[in-house]
Amino acid sequence: MLKSLVLILSIALFQFSLTAQKIDKDKSIVNFKIGNMGGLNSVKGTFSGFSGNVVFSPHDLSSAKIDVCIDASTVNTGNKKRDNHLRTEDFFEVEKYPKICFNAKEIIKSTNGFIAKGTLKMHGVTKTVEIPLTYENNMLTGKLKVNRFDYKIGEDTGTFMVGTEAEITINCQLKPQ
DSSP states (O other), X not given: OHHHHHHHHHHHHHHHHTSOXXXXXXXXXXXXXXXXXXXXXXXXXXXXXXXXXXXXOTTOOTTOEEEEXXXXXXXXXXXXXXXXXXXXXXXXXXXXXXXXXXXXXXXEEETTEEEEEEEEEETTEEEEEEEEEEEETTEEEEEEEEEGGGGTOXXXXXXXXXXXXXXXXXXXXXXXO
């Protein structure tokens, strides 16, 4: 009887740990930093508006996956004029490409945490990326660098006023199950 109860509880906990987790939209954000003025300065900003699904258990990565998007129109650098310009066809073209999405079908253990292997789709361009992740207190944090020209963002703007490579930090807060 006790063995049966332990088996049933183990199966229930296993299934529970592999269900999609809800994203806490109020606590999830993407931060970025990109150089400008020939590298003399940098612009910091954020994106919000998370949506999607995450299946993640640090104890069982066999079914782990991430399928999330952010709302490109939420770009915020603290400068309304610049933010409005970033939303235009010169950069993110948010009317045509409203979402920036990451889809990882594989997450593996690494020496410093985890690595999510998947695709990043932005501005109509999809590229394969690997995002190093950490997981603590139901927060998945990832860091990567993105070359904006790889995604055809701001190709006509040059690199003096806007740098080429953005440093991105993703903070995806998962609601406890």
